[in-house]
Amino acid sequence: MSIELFEAYAFCPRCGAARHSTQPPRPFRCHACGYTVFFGPVAAVGGIIVNEAGKVLLLVRAREPGKGLLGMPGGFVDPEESGEEALHREVFEEVGIKITNTSYLMTAPNRYLYQGVQIPVVDLFFVAEVAQGQQIAPEHTEVAEWMWTDLTDEVLENMAFKSNQIALEFYRRGLENG
């Protein structure tokens, strides 16, 4: 059971007035004070991190959404932060490594179910290499297991998020086509 983000706004977050039922869902516009909430996606990053052998770093997620399924290192972009900065920060927070040679790959829409609310997300995907001499040190509240893996069909089918699967397929096609 979940609701869309706009449905979670029953009251104006600035003045507290109840939402008029006649208001269109997007954006939320307060009839009392005019405050407007746009329900565009929040930005998140995902890293396809490759080692010297060409294997990709994937993680078994330790928590919902997608607990027990595979994910790639990444997370939400903070205010005043670039996608590249967010990627470096999130990778270091989750698996304790520094990355290098980061390049943009593609974007894909995603949804993140949080506390029963569907949050629209746009995922920004990058390819990066693990820097020399780095040892994986996972953050155990987020990462149950980690692996350097080939991108087999079985691996791709076990990704927690469709957007991750799409990005990995896109990356794999690029490798196949040289």
Ligand SMILES: [Zn+2]
């Ligand atoms: Zn208001």
